[in-house]
Amino acid sequence: MRSVFASGFVIAAALTASACAEAETEVTEVEVEMAAVDTAQPAPEAAPEPTPAELAVANAPDDAWRGVDPENLLKIETPIGDIWVEMIPEFAPAHVERMRYLAREGWYDYKVWHRVIDEFMAQGGGALDNPNAAPPTQPMEAEFQIRRNPYEIEVEEISERFVNPRSNRSRQPAGFYKGFVVGTQPAAAAGIMGDGRVDSWLPHCPGVAAMARTSDPNSANGQFYIVRYEAEHLNTQYTVWGQTRVGLDVVRNIEEGTLGQGFGFSPTFIEAIDVASDLENAPTVEVMDTSSPAFAAYLDSLRDADGALPDLCDIEVPTRVTN
Numbered sequence: 001m002r003s004v005f006a007s008g009f010v011i012a013a014a015l016t017a018s019a020c021a022e023a024e025t026e027v028t029e030v031e032v033e034m035a036a037v038d039t040a041q042p043a044p045e046a047a048p049e050p051t052p053a054e055l056a057v058a059n060a061p062d063d064a065w066r067g068v069d070p071e072n073l074l075k076i077e078t079p080i081g082d083i084w085v086e087m088i089p090e091f092a093p094a095h096v097e098r099m100r101y102l103a104r105e106g107w108y109d110y111k112v113w114h115r116v117i118d119e120f121m122a123q124g125g126g127a128l129d130n131p132n133a134a135p136p137t138q139p140m141e142a143e144f145q146i147r148r149n150p151y152e153i154e155v156e157e158i159s160e161r162f163v164n165p166r167s168n169r170s171r172q173p174a175g176f177y178k179g180f181v182v183g184t185q186p187a188a189a190a191g192i193m194g195d196g197r198v199d200s201w202l203p204h205c206p207g208v209a210a211m212a213r214t215s216d217p218n219s220a221n222g223q224f225y226i227v228r229y230e231a232e233h234l235n236t237q238y239t240v241w242g243q244t245r246v247g248l249d250v251v252r253n254i255e256e257g258t259l260g261q262g263f264g265f266s267p268t269f270i271e272a273i274d275v276a277s278d279l280e281n282a283p284t285v286e287v288m289d290t291s292s293p294a295f296a297a298y299l300d301s302l303r304d305a306d307g308a309l310p311d312l313c314d315i316e317v318p319t320r321v322t323n
Helices: 017-039 052-058 093-104 187-192 293-302
Strands: 002-006 009-013 065-067 073-078 081-087 115-117 121-124 146-148 156-164 168-177 180-184 198-201 208-211 224-227 240-246 272-275 284-288 319-322
Touching (some): 081 093, 081 284, 093 240, 093 272, 156 180, 187 198, 240 284, 240 319
Antiparallel strands (some): 002 009, 065 284, 115 121, 121 224, 168 180, 208 240
16 A cells, blocks of 8 residues: 555555556656647747838948047936937037036036926936036027038938927928937028028927026026927027937936925936046947938838828937947
8 A cells, every 4th residue: 555645635545557557647648738738838929020210220331320429428427327418519619618618527426407397308407405506607608509501511401390389480491410400591591691601500309408598598507408308499599509319218217396396306316427538438329320321211211101201309310339
């Protein structure tokens, strides 16, 4: 007699040789059935087919990518991730130089994002004990727009859009320059201008970095903001000096609130801002060259059935990062 434990019960039985053989056969059949069940797993889902836009980016040759100059690239460190912003001295030379200077002086280290508004922007550079903290530098002249020589700064006119959807609803051409959306008077108008130039500006698209100011247009100093979603009512009224290339998701996750207004607001810190050229082992940030055939193919991949493109502010210029 032997004892067999099954399902918590003790069963005593005297098995004949034939009974044992029969039992072994039954067990074997059960095991085979269980094995069949175990191996009948659902097939893994096939990877989704790449979109036309993804294919256009993947097929872009290496010479279709423009390396961002490390001297014009800022790394903004926060506890929730890093933000990489490309600066554009062609449109805002004084403001770009101010950002470089304050970054190298360590002015922004452990300042905070002191005014952050949902669906709008994140403003940084204030201090926990003084949201209006200003650096020991002088306010700057506004650089809201430039007089552009179309032969030196080439902008392919892709579509038209409002100069400012609230204060100036005249429509002007817009296109790209070095991965920045640019609004502009038509290049053809340069021929009738005394200086051979046209007014051009950088719209407040998502990820744009610009300098904060008071009601005085020439009061920008050190505080800045990054557009989280939409702020085009500020077009041509605030100086745009950069564009977020990596980390827009971080910008959109900065703690919302305003220092000194209400209770319970715990702002996100700016741990440091550095110029990439000053960093050891800084990554290489590349942006698709918006004057290249590869970018034209990418734009074509975004067109709808009628051939229309999305609003230029809604077009994400491809960026890649290598260490």
